[in-house]
Amino acid sequence: MQWAGDREAVGECEVIGVREKVWIVFLLLLLLLCGVAICVCFLPLLRKRLGRRGIGAFADEAEWRDAVGQKAKEMLRHMPVLPEEDTPAFCVAMWRSGVDAQRLVRGRLAKLLLAAGLAQDRAPDLFLAGRACAESLLLPDGKWKVPMDRAEDAFLAYAVLSFPGMELGRIRPAMEQTAHLLQSLAGESDTIPADPDAPDLRFARTVSDICPFLAAYAAAYEEPFYLNLAMRQLNEYLLGGMHPVQGLPAEGFDRGSGLPIGSFGWSKACAALAFGMMETARYLPGADFRSVKLRVHSRILADRLCPLWGEDGAFPRLPAASLPDTEAGAILTVFLWDVYQKTENEHYLDCVKRAMANLRNCTRKNGMVDFAQPESLRPGFYWETETPTVGALAAAFYAAVKTEGPGRAAKG
Numbered sequence: 001m002q003w004a005g006d007r008e009a010v011g012e013c014e015v016i017g018v019r020e021k022v023w024i025v026f027l028l029l030l031l032l033l034c035g036v037a038i039c040v041c042f043l044p045l046l047r048k049r050l051g052r053r054g055i056g057a058f059a060d061e062a063e064w065r066d067a068v069g070q071k072a073k074e075m076l077r078h079m080p081v082l083p084e085e086d087t088p089a090f091c092v093a094m095w096r097s098g099v100d101a102q103r104l105v106r107g108r109l110a111k112l113l114l115a116a117g118l119a120q121d122r123a124p125d126l127f128l129a130g131r132a133c134a135e136s137l138l139l140p141d142g143k144w145k146v147p148m149d150r151a152e153d154a155f156l157a158y159a160v161l162s163f164p165g166m167e168l169g170r171i172r173p174a175m176e177q178t179a180h181l182l183q184s185l186a187g188e189s190d191t192i193p194a195d196p197d198a199p200d201l202r203f204a205r206t207v208s209d210i211c212p213f214l215a216a217y218a219a220a221y222e223e224p225f226y227l228n229l230a231m232r233q234l235n236e237y238l239l240g241g242m243h244p245v246q247g248l249p250a251e252g253f254d255r256g257s258g259l260p261i262g263s264f265g266w267s268k269a270c271a272a273l274a275f276g277m278m279e280t281a282r283y284l285p286g287a288d289f290r291s292v293k294l295r296v297h298s299r300i301l302a303d304r305l306c307p308l309w310g311e312d313g314a315f316p317r318l319p320a321a322s323l324p325d326t327e328a329g330a331i332l333t334v335f336l337w338d339v340y341q342k343t344e345n346e347h348y349l350d351c352v353k354r355a356m357a358n359l360r361n362c363t364r365k366n367g368m369v370d371f372a373q374p375e376s377l378r379p380g381f382y383w384e385t386e387t388p389t390v391g392a393l394a395a396a397f398y399a400a401v402k403t404e405g406p407g408r409a410a411k412g
Contacts, residue, residue, distance in 0.1 A: 048387070055370060056361035064360045065400045069123035071367025072397050075390055076112050076129040079105060099377050102146075106156050107375070109133065111394035113159035118401040120164060126397075127164075134160045142173035151185055151192050151210055154178050158213035158279075161220065168220050179217050179226055182210055191233050194252075201261065203252035203379070204269035207237050207276035215283035230280055231290055237273065238297055247304040248319070249273045251379060262380045265308070265319040267328035267373065274301060274335035295342060302339040305332060306351050313358030317373055317382060324386070325373040326362050329355055330395035337403040352403055359396050364388060369396045 058064035116130025137160060139145055148157065157178040160166060185192045193199050194206045214230035217223060241253045243264040251262025251269045262269070277294050284291035309315055315329030316322065333355040340348035362371045372392035374383050 051364055051366075051368075051388070052370065054365045056363060057365065058360060058363070061356075061360065061400070064363060065122065065397065067365070067367040068363060068369065068393060068397045068400065069119060069126045069367075072112055072115055072393055073123070073126040073129045075393065076109075076116060076126070076133050079109060079112075079390075103150075103152070104375060106153065108390040108394075110156040110159040111391050111398075113156075113163060115394040115397040115401075117159070117163045118398065122401060123397075130163065131165065134163050134166060138171060138174055142170050144174045144177060148174075148178055148181060151182060151194055151206055153209075154182060154213040155209040158216055161213065161216050172221065175217055175221070178213065179223070182214065182229070183226075186229060189255075190229075191236050192229075200254055200256040201252055202237060202241060202255060203261070204237065204241060204249050204272040204276075207234060208272040208279075211276045212279035212282075215280045219283040227283070234276060234280060234294070241273075246319075247300055263318055263382070266382065267315060267317045267325040267332075268376065270301075270305060271328035271331040271335075274298075274305075275331050277301075278335050278338050298335070298339050299343065302336055302348060305336070306347060309351050309354060311354070313354035313356070313361075314371070315355065323373075323384060324358075324362075324371050326359060326369050327372045327389060327392035327395045330359055330369075330392065330399040333359070333399045334402045337399075356399065356403060359399065363396065367393070369393050 058067065113130050113134055116126050116133075119126040119130070137145060137156070148154075157175060160171060161175055182192055185196060187199075189199060191202065192206060192210055193201055194203045194209075195201065211230040211233055214226040214233075218225070218227035218230070236255075237249070237253075240255065240258065241249050241260070243250065243260075246264055248265035249269045249272075250260035250264045251266050253260050277298050281291055281294045281298070284294070308319055309329075310324075313329075314324035314326075315332060317325045317328075333352055336348045336355075337352050339345075340352065359369065363369050368388035369392035370388045371386045372389040374385065374387060374389060375391070376382060
């Protein structure tokens with residue numbers, strides 16, 4: 001009987017020991033989960049806070065431009081699939097929306113190439129890195145290494161086609177592939193949807209993705225059909241995608257119902273339409289009636305945009321919002337400078353000066369431009385985070401070079 005009692009006591013001790021072990025494992029797992037949560041939620045905030053130390057502390061605009069150019073060169077040479085600004089929340093949202101990371105990489109490369117193409121005299125290393133990157137996208141026979149099968153891929157094609165020094169004959173096979181793709185996507189509708197599975201939907205971003213390429217291709221290879229296609233795309237959006245009173249573009253619209261998609265005045269939609277008009281106009285003869293029409297529309301849009309800029313030079317993501325978008329603001333700054341050059345209206349110049357000062361104030365010591373909005377992953381979804389982005393970096397350098405000229409000394 002004594003032995004039986006001892007066995008029962010030993011059994012109880014063993015049970016208690018197992019329970020203690022279970023609790024210890026549970027607590028360790030809980031601590032591990034807490035650690036992961038801290039890393040996911042708080043480390044990005046800490047990194048952001050530390051990254052903003054000394055933000056905007058540049059002696060002059062030349063030092064600022066050099067820092068931005070140096071960082072752009074680094075990104076061109078070693079473009080990560082997920083740069084540091086792609087926070088865990090962004091990566092999760094990208095996974096849930098089914099967006100291909102390589103699509104984002106191509107778009108970012110295009111923006112950097114457009115900036116690098118302006119750097120020949122000001123940042124030769126950036127220019128050479130851009131040239132090497134553009135060449136690396138092509139096979140020896142001049143075709144694309146990676147097939148381009150979406151309308152948005154024309155943006156990268158435009159960056160290559162417009163890059164100074166590219167041999168038009170050598171790159172023609174790739175450019176023809178892209179031009180023929182866009183022609184096939186237009187089909188019987190005469191204009192191009194962003195997604196062939198939604199043929200009636202039009203988006204402002206498609207204007208910037210395809211119209212400059214179509215116009216540049218038409219000029220380079222004497223194919224006027226493609227310029228006409230670009231103008232149809234632009235005219236369709238100017239007729240169907242604008243607010244009747246505000247005069248600002250919607251993110252998109254439905255051709256069938258005429259209803260808008262997303263918000264009117266979203267910063268990225270404004271920048272996309274402005275960029276599309278500005279770059280397409282480069283390839284139109286000055287006396288062409290279509291060039292005159294684009295100048296009129298550009299002036300109207302510029303008049304609607306100027307009141308949206310804050311006194312600090314920040315451009316808001318939405319007309320009634322307080323969060324800025326440095327990438328869209330930089331593109332729109334170039335657009336205003338372009339309108340100023342054609343009109344000599346000092347009101348536009350004042351906006352440009354404030355905007356350029358703000359871009360400098362929003363640039364980190366390492367050259368990354370902060371307070372930008374990440375790429376939208378689906379229509380109507382607008383981020384409420386402020387982060388440095390590759391797009392803002394490229395757009396800031398683009399603006400710094402494009403707006404150089406008499407009278408453009410940034411305020412602040």
